[in-house]
Amino acid sequence: MTPACRSVERFRPMFDPSGVLVAGASTHPGKFGFVALHNILAGGYAGKVFATNREGGEVLGIPCATSVDDLPDGEIDLVFVCTPASANAELLRRCAAKGIPAAFVTSAGYAEAGEDGRAAQDQLVALTDELGMVLAGPNGQGFVSSPSSLCAQIVAPIPPPGRIGVASQSGNFVSSFMNYAVQTGVGISRAVSAGNAAANGVADFLDFYAADPETAVGLAYVEGIADGRAFADRIRSVAERRPLVLLKGGASAAGQRAAASHTGSLASDDAVFDGMCRQHGVTRAATVEEAFEAAATFATQPLPRGPRTVVMTTAGGWGVVTADAIARTSLELVALPDDLLAAIDEHLPPRWSRNNPVDLAGGETRDTIPTVMELIARHPGVDSIVYLGLGIQSNQGRLMREGPFHPDHGLERIVAYHERQDARFAEAAAAISERTGKPILTATELAVADPDNAGPAAVRASGRLCYASSNRAVTALDHLWRHARWRQRRGLALEPSSAS
Amino acid sequence: MSRTLSEADSKALLARHGVPVPDERVVATAAEAAAAAIEIGFPVVAKLCGDAITHKTERGLVRLRLGDATAVEEAAAELLGRATPDDGDVGVLIAPMVQGNRELIAGLHADAQFGMTVMVGIGGVLAEAVQDVSFRLVPLTRTDAEDMLDDLRTATLLGPFRGEAAVQRDKVVDLLVGLAAVAVAEPEVVSVDLNPLVVTAEGAPVAVDALVEMAS
Numbered sequence: 001m002t003p004a005c006r007s008v009e010r011f012r013p014m015f016d017p018s019g020v021l022v023a024g025a026s027t028h029p030g031k032f033g034f035v036a037l038h039n040i041l042a043g044g045y046a047g048k049v050f051a052t053n054r055e056g057g058e059v060l061g062i063p064c065a066t067s068v069d070d071l072p073d074g075e076i077d078l079v080f081v082c083t084p085a086s087a088n089a090e091l092l093r094r095c096a097a098k099g100i101p102a103a104f105v106t107s108a109g110y111a112e113a114g115e116d117g118r119a120a121q122d123q124l125v126a127l128t129d130e131l132g133m134v135l136a137g138p139n140g141q142g143f144v145s146s147p148s149s150l151c152a153q154i155v156a157p158i159p160p161p162g163r164i165g166v167a168s169q170s171g172n173f174v175s176s177f178m179n180y181a182v183q184t185g186v187g188i189s190r191a192v193s194a195g196n197a198a199a200n201g202v203a204d205f206l207d208f209y210a211a212d213p214e215t216a217v218g219l220a221y222v223e224g225i226a227d228g229r230a231f232a233d234r235i236r237s238v239a240e241r242r243p244l245v246l247l248k249g250g251a252s253a254a255g256q257r258a259a260a261s262h263t264g265s266l267a268s269d270d271a272v273f274d275g276m277c278r279q280h281g282v283t284r285a286a287t288v289e290e291a292f293e294a295a296a297t298f299a300t301q302p303l304p305r306g307p308r309t310v311v312m313t314t315a316g317g318w319g320v321v322t323a324d325a326i327a328r329t330s331l332e333l334v335a336l337p338d339d340l341l342a343a344i345d346e347h348l349p350p351r352w353s354r355n356n357p358v359d360l361a362g363g364e365t366r367d368t369i370p371t372v373m374e375l376i377a378r379h380p381g382v383d384s385i386v387y388l389g390l391g392i393q394s395n396q397g398r399l400m401r402e403g404p405f406h407p408d409h410g411l412e413r414i415v416a417y418h419e420r421q422d423a424r425f426a427e428a429a430a431a432i433s434e435r436t437g438k439p440i441l442t443a444t445e446l447a448v449a450d451p452d453n454a455g456p457a458a459v460r461a462s463g464r465l466c467y468a469s470s471n472r473a474v475t476a477l478d479h480l481w482r483h484a485r486w487r488q489r490r491g492l493a494l495e496p497s498s499a500s
Numbered sequence: 501m502s503r504t505l506s507e508a509d510s511k512a513l514l515a516r517h518g519v520p521v522p523d524e525r526v527v528a529t530a531a532e533a534a535a536a537a538i539e540i541g542f543p544v545v546a547k548l549c550g551d552a553i554t555h556k557t558e559r560g561l562v563r564l565r566l567g568d569a570t571a572v573e574e575a576a577a578e579l580l581g582r583a584t585p586d587d588g589d590v591g592v593l594i595a596p597m598v599q600g601n602r603e604l605i606a607g608l609h610a611d612a613q614f615g616m617t618v619m620v621g622i623g624g625v626l627a628e629a630v631q632d633v634s635f636r637l638v639p640l641t642r643t644d645a646e647d648m649l650d651d652l653r654t655a656t657l658l659g660p661f662r663g664e665a666a667v668q669r670d671k672v673v674d675l676l677v678g679l680a681a682v683a684v685a686e687p688e689v690v691s692v693d694l695n696p697l698v699v700t701a702e703g704a705p706v707a708v709d710a711l712v713e714m715a716s
Binding site for chain 2: 262263265276278486
């Protein structure tokens with residue numbers, strides 16, 4: 001058995017439990033013990049749900065046992081602990097006796113709470129080791145596991161299902177990433193707040209994701225790292241199996257230190273961390289939205305085989321700015337090969353740009369966009385496409401629909417046509433990308449300015465991300481190419497094995 | 501606590517692990533200096549060299565562009581006369597005068613979190629202001645070293661530049677892999693500075709100065 005297989009089996013009862021026990025269920029809707037139960041039920045968890053509290057009674061229709069001893073044997077895989085720290089040792093012993101293999105502990109009062117707390121946390125780890133239980137937390141906000149429709153967390157939201165696996169030292173960043181998932185429609189497979197990470201930290205969960213068939217990419221937030229070398233080795237092993245996007249807090253802290261050598265004075269924490277990430281194939285993002293969008297792109301687009309990028313636009317200015325953005329990255333704004341130029345000439349009026357960016361110059365008829373996009377994507381000299389201008393027609397359509405003349409004067413018909421066309425273009429981008437195995441990224445500010453526009457809406461329906469600006473699409477594509485290049489240079493397959 | 505090696509000892513240690521250093525020698529007298537310069541070929545550089553000497557330029561202990569044996573002999577005699585009792589054992593280092601418009605920097609640094617790291621970057625007197633550098637952890641593969649060169653923002657400096665050839669990337673890669681080998685084989689090495697790493701008109705990187713810091 002490889003270590004990865006062991007880690008899958010170790011975390012399986014936590015992420016995909018047959019039944020869940022909320023320990024410390026509360027009737028007070030402000031308490032963790034209520035919120036956790038509420039979210040598990042609201043999330044549509046398909047397994048059995050049990051609850052305990054000291055008074056018995058019922059919370060949200062779930063009868064509460066006063067002792068774990070009164071619960072059935074063999075029906076519970078996970079205890080979600082919302083009891084005070086002082087009660088947890090006894091609770092976990094009784095859970096182990098019931099054969100419950102995994103515990104997520106939300107309780108505070110451990111290492112974050114000073115000397116006594118640290119001692120309590122050490123005892124907690126020793127106890128769960130002795131009992132053979134998997135321990136997540138303590139002081140964690142919970143986790144989400146889409147394949148089991150399990151929303152075992154004391155925070156919102158419930159993200160759409162998808163293939164991004166989130167692990168974070170900060171529970172609030174889990175929420176941030178999941179909020180982006182809700183907004184963009186690019187969903188989450190698993191997401192966990194590691195809390196104090198007493199027994200299992202971010203690297204342990206990433207190791208699970210790297211072997212998890214439900215997860216295509218890891219997305220992590222880290223601050224302090226106890227053992228840099230060990231962490232580096234762990235995340236390299238993850239990055240060899242799955243793309244891994246890292247957001248690091250405290251990048252500017254410490255900074256330059258006084259050093260005897262020039263090399264030492266140039267060795268800021270940030271520069272060394274950056275080098276470590278690049279060396280180990282880890283995608284480092286500078287901001288929270290950049291991190292999410294990189295992960296969403298890894299999850300929904302194929303990896304490019306090279307840097308050669310074509311910008312396809314319905315209007316000149318967007319293309320120029322996108323070309324500038326590409327010039328700041330490792331991507332290449334490839335000169336259009338002669339045979340591709342000639343092929344596009346067949347479909348556009350002579351005024352088109354005849355250059356990259358491919359500016360259609362308003363010369364498109366009904367089928368031009370899908371046809372030209374397919375020609376570009378099929379060309380062996382092109383690795384990726386950034387497509388701009390989606391949704392313009394529907395935007396005019398909206399103005400007409402909301403104006404005083406709709407639906408007369410032929411407006412109803414033209415609005416419907418505009419919306420059909422934009423939906424078609426978005427569907428074509430996804431379908432051509434799938435057929436050719438090349439990334440095609442669609443960018444328009446309408447993705448946030450008017451998410452209901454038929455263009456962005458159809459991109460979301462295709463399961464892909466509609467980028468809010470072309471430079472954000474270029475940044476994400478640059479991350480994909482850098483990771484692909486890292487794999488190529490080391491003889492690693494571009495498509496990571498789906499599972500181990 | 502740590503101690504530094506003399507420039508000559510620093511270069512000898514680095515050369516043992518494949519870091520390319522100029523053909524140079526340390527001599528005890530002015531006459532030997534002239535003889536060494538004739539062997540190496542003019543023009544040469546003369547520097548006063550010793551374990552305790554770390555700031556040669558600041559103390560005026562470097563003589564550049566010495567074009568014949570007489571100039572070398574005079575410079576060596578003058579440098580030996582500048583040695584103070586605090587300098588301990590000293591000699592004169594005679595090295596070829598390496599010239600080039602481009603300067604890189606390379607080195608080893610022990611990071612508090614990740615341990616020994618290798619660095620390459622844009623060097624010279626502006627290195628700390630420009631901060632165009634790339635780090636990797638030891639051990640280092642050739643592929644890692646090639647990636648480091650791609651990291652540099654000022655990549656145009658690595659191509660053909662003002663009539664000089666493109667930097668010979670293979671030689672920089674050799675040097676970085678050699679530095680990493682030093683870190684692996686010599687655990688008492690705390691840091692290494694190669695600054696500047698002058699790029700010759702032919703594009704070859706040459707460590708014209710080297711400082712190795714050892715744990716003591």
